[in-house]
Amino acid sequence: MIRERAYPVDPWHIRETRLDLDLLAQSESVFALSNGHIGIRGNLDEGEPHGLPGSYLNSFYELRPLPHAEAGYGFPESGQTMVNVTNAKLMRLLVDDEPFDVRYGELRSHERCLDLRAGTLERVVEWVSPSGQGIRVRTVRLVSFTQRAVVAFLYEVEPLDASTRLILQSELVANEQLPPMSKDPRVAAVLDRPLQAEEMLEQPTGGILVHRTKASDLRMAAAMEHLVETPGRHAITTEGHPDWLRTTVACRLEPGQKLRVVKLAAYGWSSMRSLPALRDQVGAALASARLDGWEGLVQQQKDYLDAFWDHSDVKVEGDSEVQQAVRFGLFHTLQAGARAEQRPIGSKGLTGPGYDGHTFWDAETFVLPALTYTQPSAAADVLRWRHSTLDLARERAQTLGLQGAAFPWRTIRGQECSGYWPAGTAGFHIAADIADAVRRYVQATGDYDFEREVGLELLVETARLWRSLGHHDRHGRFHIDGVTGPDEYTAVVNDNIYTNLMAQQNLMTAVEACKRHPDLARRFGVDDEETASWRDAAAAVHIPYDKEIGVHQQCEGFTRLQEWDFENTPPEGYPLLLNYPYFDLYRKQVVKQADLVMAMYIRGDAFTPEEKARNFAYYDARTVRDSSLSACIQAVLAAETGHLELAHDYLGEAALMDLHDLHQNARDGVHVASLAGTWISLVAGLGGMRDFNGQLSFAPRLPSRINNLEFSLLWRGLRLRVSVTSDEVTYSLRNGGGQARLTLLHHGKELEVTQVRPVTMPIPAAVPAGPAPAQPHGRAPVRRALH
Secondary structure, three states, X not given: OOOOOOOOOXXXXXXXOOOOHHHHHHHXXXXXXEOOOEEEOOOOOOOOOOOOOOEEEOOOEEEEEOOOOOOOOOOOOEEEEEOOOOEOOOEEEXXXXXXXXXXXXXXXXXXXXXXXXXXXEEEEEEEEOOOOOEEEEEEEEEEOOOOOOEXXXXXXXXXXXXXXXXXXXXXXXXXXXXXXXXXXXXXXXXXXXXXXXXXXXXXXXXXXXXXXXXXXXXXXXXXXXXXXXXXXXEEEEEEEEOOEEEEEEXXXXXXXXXXXXXXXXXXXXXXXXXXXXXXXXXXXXXXXXXXXXXXXXXXXXXXXXXXXXXXXXXXXXXXXXXXXXXXHHHHHHHHHXXXXXXOOOOOOOOOOOHHHHOEOOHHHHHHHHHHHHHOHHHHHHHHHHHHHOHHHHHHHHHHOOOOOOOOOOOEOOOOOOOOOOOOOXXXXXXXXXXXXXXXXXXXXXXXXXXXXXXXXXXXXXXXXXXXXXXXXXXXXXXXXXXXXXXXXXXXXXXXXXXXXXXXXXHHHHHHHHHHHOHHHHHHOOOOHHHHHHHHHHHHOEOOOEEOXXXXXXXXXXXXXXXXXXXXXXXXXXXXXXXXXXXXXXXXXXXXXXXXXXXXXXXXXXXXXXXXXXXXXXXXXXXXXXXXXXXXXXXXXXXXXXXXXXXXXXXXXXXHOOOOOOOOOOHHHOOOHHHHHHHHHHHHHHHOOOEOHHHOOEEOOOOOOOOOEEEEEEEEOOEEEEEEEOOOEEEEEEOOOOOOOEEEEEEOOEEEEEEOOOOEEEEOOOOOOOOOOOOOOOOOOOOOHHXX
């Protein structure tokens, strides 16, 4: 279906065994390192050649014009774009008087390795200069999980053939030249040299640069320091300019001798702190890194990841590609949120500039579920960030003539940044997605202090939005009209089922939370009449259903729309949004991504098994998966409806989205939601995990090629391990002591698990599934069973 970009299969590493200059940008995304606060793309250490340079700080952005073909009331006038901040990666090497550049001379070998257990990117190169001097270079880099502001680099060089003069130039560079990012000259002007120099400080082995953005008025500081080891005499000098600092190390080495340089870098930014305070902050971060040294930072990184993998690892036996990919996905999901600390998680994390660095609804719906059950503190921090933007969401609701809070479709700081209102303003379901993330987090952790501090107010204000957005008709049914659901090929519709069911859950979750915290609810102005109106609306939500063909309608009237002509849509016609007018997409039965199918996963309690089977078959035949968010959800419903081989196929597509560059846009950053969706595909799909009404349940079944599946998750402070084979499953607790008990459902049967008594249960025979669902012509996923 789509060209693959393969890395050798390895359960714990992503290896690049040769350098392909045509795929530099894609590999820079795959090899990006981040901790949720700092992100650096996997550019070559020497800076050139590159696909797309990039260093990012979470929520550090610049304002830019948001052009509209025609102005309209309520249209946002300004956008936000993540800034490429000061680059600390650059380490330029001269061998005698020739720059080390892989495009010249002879590149004997070049290998890079992302170690998912060590949290490091290592590179080993052998190169012969045009004049015949051979060298070996080994570099290692990390973005520290334990020291939030710190990035560290190791650069080692040794000559192979003869005595060699080596000059290593290590730099901090602001406003580096980038490929054009926008065709709009107004936007390009804003993004060209977005950082204004405020201070430059040189020191013998490093220095500090302080800059400020022109329009958003954010200040950042970057600092570097070098620890040099080399036999014999060497010289170190530093020189500076407002936009760059360069520390130069010069030495002469004999074959077998090594130059070893450890570069420590620190970043900080603020919208409020003074220049001296920010300068001192990065100086202190460097001092902390210097105290631990390279070996200490490496060990801390490994210890952090050992703890993470101990309670988060997913083991897949029978499909080695998926095994590698799910760990790669969990690693990038962790990188996106681990130290975000009350900042958003963008759709690309901090791995690239795609979508301007914006966060969308997919953070709450795809990324936070994986984090809630593996790294719950990170999930809570994202929701705390949402809560910090509540006043802006209230203002947006007022602008739109609504009550409560209307959260932005895409944003960095909290203001709406979508200039396309059918997908943006009309995509109100994001409010219910946020409420669902609150519900899931509180339910999974039992953290009712969080519910009081953050959750209740989010639930109340989103419930108020739905009550004002919807209306009762003359028959008493509650409708939510003029909205866009997850499927952006069917926009501005009435009674989108996903939106209606999620709003229904939002309303009832708010009612229940107000019961738990009546004093706080009163403080927010909630009275009995208001909660009664929420209950009434939830009970009367309209769910469109086509009785004639026996399926639910994605939205009112969907099944009467004209069918899309898939047979005559050429492969190069996808993605459809780039090749066909939206008005044509909007008026036909073609689905960009799982919509009603997603409702059957998140709100599966609202459908019978028979309805799920019929709905899935109907919509799978109309879903083209032009979004990376689709395959993982289709995997879940394929598994639930008994189509296990198809579930495996969709799982493979979600898992390999970036490693194989399936959508051919990995150059802009990895698809964090699809990577987190790999976890969902395995745990909720093949593992059958659900958490309806606070009850944890599992209904695992494996496809033919996967022999064993094992995963762990956190539930109310307990570590539950689920080990699945083709005919049985074992549930065990790994902590909590002998008194800890967990009641769960296994294929509908209640059982109790304790730390001293794991429970093994047979997997019941499956109800025979109907005929395998068909997909649109040419859009079937790649068959995993054939690999």
